[in-house]
Amino acid sequence: MRVKSRGDDMSLAAWIRNLTWKCHVCGAERLDEKISVHRKIETLNGIKIQSNIRFCNDRRECIDGASSVNFFKKD
Numbered sequence: 001m002r003v004k005s006r007g008d009d010m011s012l013a014a015w016i017r018n019l020t021w022k023c024h025v026c027g028a029e030r031l032d033e034k035i036s037v038h039r040k041i042e043t044l045n046g047i048k049i050q051s052n053i054r055f056c057n058d059r060r061e062c063i064d065g066a067s068s069v070n071f072f073k074k075d
């Protein structure tokens with residue numbers, strides 16, 4: 001198999017530009033530059049765990065919703 005190379009497209013910078021992340025609020029796949037990370041400490045069974053919640057930094061509902069996302073559901 002032959003990998004097609006188009007010069008600059010193979011650079012690390014280009015790779016990072018094309019990197020996508022899934023928003024934890026709306027579930028959309030967004031480019032790296034459109035995703036920010038909200039860090040918060042959650043407590044599960046007395047153990048503190050840092051959560052990194054990704055959200056679209058250009059969508060108001062995702063920015064507002066990031067702080068209310070819980071990976072560990074408290075029943």
Ligand SMILES: [Zn+2]
Binds near residue numbers: 056062
């Ligand atoms: Zn989003």
